[in-house]
Amino acid sequence: MEQITDNVHVETGYRGCNPGFVVTSDGVVMIDTPQRPSDALSYRSEIEKWGNISYLINTEPHGDHYTGNYFFSTVCVSHQGTREIIEKASLDQIKERIRLIDPDYAPNLDTYSLHLPAITFKESMKLYVGNHEFELIHLPGHTASETAVFIPQERVVFSGDNIFYKVQTFLHEALPNEWLNSLERLKLLDADIVVPGHGEVCSRDYIDEQASFIRDWISAVKEAVSKGWSIEEAQERISFLDRYPMGMGMDEFGPELQKMNVARLYTLAKAEQL
Incomplete structure (x- = not known):
């Protein structure tokens, strides 16, 4: 505490x-x-x-x-x-x-x-x-x-x-x-x-650093969409696990989180909501 x-x-x-x-x-x-x-x-x-x-x-x-x-x-x-x-x-x-x-x-x-x-x-x-x-x-x-x-x-x-x-x-x-x-x-x-x-x-x-990380995610996924990658290809190729560690007790969930993040942003990008 x-x-x-x-x-x-x-x-x-x-x-x-x-x-x-x-x-x-x-x-x-x-x-x-x-x-x-x-x-x-x-x-x-x-x-x-x-x-x-x-x-x-x-x-x-x-x-x-x-x-x-x-x-x-x-x-x-x-x-x-x-x-x-x-x-x-x-x-x-x-x-x-x-x-x-x-x-x-x-x-x-x-x-x-x-x-x-x-x-x-x-x-x-x-x-x-x-x-x-x-x-x-x-x-x-x-x-x-x-x-x-x-x-x-x-x-x-x-x-x-x-x-x-x-x-x-x-x-x-x-x-x-x-x-x-x-x-x-x-x-x-x-x-x-x-x-x-x-x-x-x-x-x-730190607020600006958080915003920068979100923008990096958005840019990476928008670029994937612009290149015609499928969602599966984007999930295979995009990862930011080298940037920060996972939170307390969540280490094993890192690869799955990257896929979940890509899926969400990919869907928004395809709908032109990014």
Whole structure:
């Protein structure tokens, strides 16, 4: 667990996303949850040392951000699109995923259920908790409902998965043009510290490097399409695994991720949406 300001704590060592929390004068506000139940339980024990949990904010609808919601009996907040996707998620598939990544918890899965967001927004909202303000901003990119959480008193922004700090970027559901626009909007926030969805905590200076990596992906796939390569040929020939490592616990997934990224961008390029 890393304390990045007097009141903001982040865990970057879990498989999955980087969950964090903010200690206010009226309880703790969480941003995302650990994916593995065993991590969620130890994380909860740490948070409870700092106070009661007032709210939980989910930045996106991928399982590594919300699977751990079940272990926190507090009000959950998200973008409306994030709630809608979580609501449609297959509980059986989530349980099977847990069995694979956290087999020690598997005997307890009978009681596991989804903890859905109870409060949603569409463009932006502000949440006031004690002496802190939380600005939730819809910034589509990595997913259509991606959300940034800006805490002005701390000069910290949780970027969700619009930032992957020096690890491979997942583009399999991306809206690349919107993502690049969202990164420009992220730069306008008065934040010194960025908590990325994956990778180490960084400064706002990294935003341009993230944008450059996305543009490199776009250029490579658009060139493949212009040369008449099939999607299979593009998947065979395009890889950025030499640029960054995979995130925590995901090394074996690297080649498959490259194919998924190519498939997404190839489809968009053929539809002239890049």
